[in-house]
Amino acid sequence: MSSDWSPGEVHETFTEWALAQGVIANKVRPARFPGRGLGMIATEPIKSGEFVVKVPASTILTMDKIPAEFRDQFPEDTRVQAIIAAYLTCGSEEELSPYKLWFKTWPTRQDFEDSMPLMWPRSLGGLSWPDGAATDESATPCTNFLPPSISGSWNSIEKGVPVKEYEADHQNLVEGQGQRLRKAWDDVVSAIPNIDWRSFSYHWLILNTRSFYWVAPDQEPPEDRNDAMALLPFADYFNHSDVECDVKFDEDGYTLSATDDYEVGDEVYMSYGSHSNDMLLAEYGFFMDKNTSDCIYLDDIIFRDFPSADKQETLWLNQYYGNYCVNAEGVCYRTEIAACLMYMNENDWTNHLEGSTEGVDEKKSEAIIQRWLKTYATEADVTMKALRRTIESDAVPQTDRAKAGNLLRRWEQIKSICKSASSALSL
Ligand SMILES: C[S@@+](CC[C@H](N)C(=O)[O-])C[C@H]1O[C@@H](n2cnc3c(N)ncnc32)[C@H](O)[C@@H]1O
Numbered sequence: 499m500s501s502d503w504s505p506g507e508v509h510e511t512f513t514e515w516a517l518a519q520g521v522i523a524n525k526v527r528p529a530r531f532p533g534r535g536l537g538m539i540a541t542e543p544i545k546s547g548e549f550v551v552k553v554p555a556s557t558i559l560t561m562d563k564i565p566a567e568f569r570d571q572f573p574e575d576t577r578v579q580a581i582i583a584a585y586l587t588c589g590s591e592e593e594l595s596p597y598k599l600w601f602k603t604w605p606t607r608q609d610f611e612d613s614m615p616l617m618w619p620r621s622l623g624g625l626s627w628p629d630g631a632a633t634d635e636s637a638t639p640c641t642n643f644l645p646p647s648i649s650g651s652w653n654s655i656e657k658g659v660p661v662k663e664y665e666a667d668h669q670n671l672v673e674g675q676g677q678r679l680r681k682a683w684d685d686v687v688s689a690i691p692n693i694d695w696r697s698f699s700y701h702w703l704i705l706n707t708r709s710f711y712w713v714a715p716d717q718e719p720p721e722d723r724n725d726a727m728a729l730l731p732f733a734d735y736f737n738h739s740d741v742e743c744d745v746k747f748d749e750d751g752y753t754l755s756a757t758d759d760y761e762v763g764d765e766v767y768m769s770y771g772s773h774s775n776d777m778l779l780a781e782y783g784f785f786m787d788k789n790t791s792d793c794i795y796l797d798d799i800i801f802r803d804f805p806s807a808d809k810q811e812t813l814w815l816n817q818y819y820g821n822y823c824v825n826a827e828g829v830c831y832r833t834e835i836a837a838c839l840m841y842m843n844e845n846d847w848t849n850h851l852e853g854s855t856e857g858v859d860e861k862k863s864e865a866i867i868q869r870w871l872k873t874y875a876t877e878a879d880v881t882m883k884a885l886r887r888t889i890e891s892d893a894v895p896q897t898d899r900a901k902a903g904n905l906l907r908r909w910e911q912i913k914s915i916c917k918s919a920s921s922a923l924s925l
Pocket residue numbers: 533534535536537603604605613707708734735736737738739781782783784785786
């Protein structure tokens with residue numbers, strides 16, 4: 499292995515341990531990849547469909563491995579992520595000691611503080627936490643630097659107010675995460691009052707960024723798929739790409755297979771799901787230069803144009819309420835349908851849902867959608883200007899300027915999505 503791939507001694511020692519536990523690494527090894535930390539490298543050519551890693555059930559860390567007296571001390575609705583994080587934080591040293599070489603391979607808390615918006619300073623859109631880490635400026639930040647899908651806020655507009663509750667895909671992400679982490683913390687503190695916040699939140703983030711979907715062979719999938727969670731030593735080295743995903747598990751363990759051909763020296767990826775870059779940034783602390791699943795949402799902009807409850811009600815009753823998605827190829831059908839409701843009478847609009855074109859005016863629809871896209875592009879311009887000022891300011895700590903630089907890159911992508919969706923619309 500060439501020295502610049504070399505993962506270092508900690509990872510090599512851990513790999514030996516993992517193989518001794520029955521993990522099978524077929525033609526892959528951990529290696530260092532600039533900008534991505536550790537990942538998996540192909541040590542021989544790999545064909546799509548070949549398995550690359552098997553992790554035996556005996557090595558997987560699941561809820562079933564946690565002693566019942568530890569698991570049962572928490573309120574009934576405590577989430578699996580909270581319980582496993584609490585166990586990693588204050589489980590018995592003896593029980594956790596077999597995993598200690600693995601823990602050393604994980605990122606540090608500082609890595610999370612640098613990469614995960616949830617842990618950023620308030621001035622950059624982070625939240626307030628019990629150790630006061632992100633409360634340095636307790637006032638609400640004057641500019642909202644995070645993309646609206648992450649922060650749920652805008653700089654250049656008052657966002658529209660939805661009158662109905664709905665499940666918004668991949669929107670207002672930091673607040674959602676914040677609520678999950680706060681509830682997790684309240685639940686574990688109620689059972690273990692002296693648990694350490696910094697260590698608990700670190701382990702909660704480890705689970706957020708490194709866990710796999712897992713249901714024990716004798717159990718039904720939980721109501722919320724986030725409760726089907728397990729940590730897989732060694733398999734957690736795989737970085738994400740928008741390749742297809744081929745993972746299987748049964749009572750013997752977990753098998754991860756390649757869905758692409760790889761040459762020696764290539765990085766071998768797994769998919770964490772079809773996630774937009776905003777979702778990847780919020781939940782995993784990174785985003786990609788090229789992401790076929792990237793998109794943004796127009797909900798906050800569109801609901802401004804439907805201030806009255808009756809039209810929102812019409813959208814809701816017809817199941818076209820929210821999740822108005824835009825990608826580089828254009829806007830989704832839901833967005834087109836919402837645009838039609840801006841100028842069509844309700845009768846024509848309802849018939850249009852059944853296929854009628856009576857009352858549809860493509861020029862009008864296009865002008866409305868172009869205006870919505872322009873609103874988002876203007877938000878990008880306003881925010882990028884503020885980010886550039888931050889990056890150039892000596893008064894801002896260097897670490898925050900680096901985060902601002904990263905956000906600037908994300909906003910450039912957002913602007914580019916607006917532009918190409920707008921061009922696709924006028925074709
Ligand atoms: C399951 S771990 C993968 C191993 C990790 N890179 C490490 O050094 O331990 C997931 C984390 O890896 C990083 N990551 C995964 N895919 C990435 C990618 N395509 N680009 C950059 N970072 C990535 C992110 O920090 C993410 O939270």
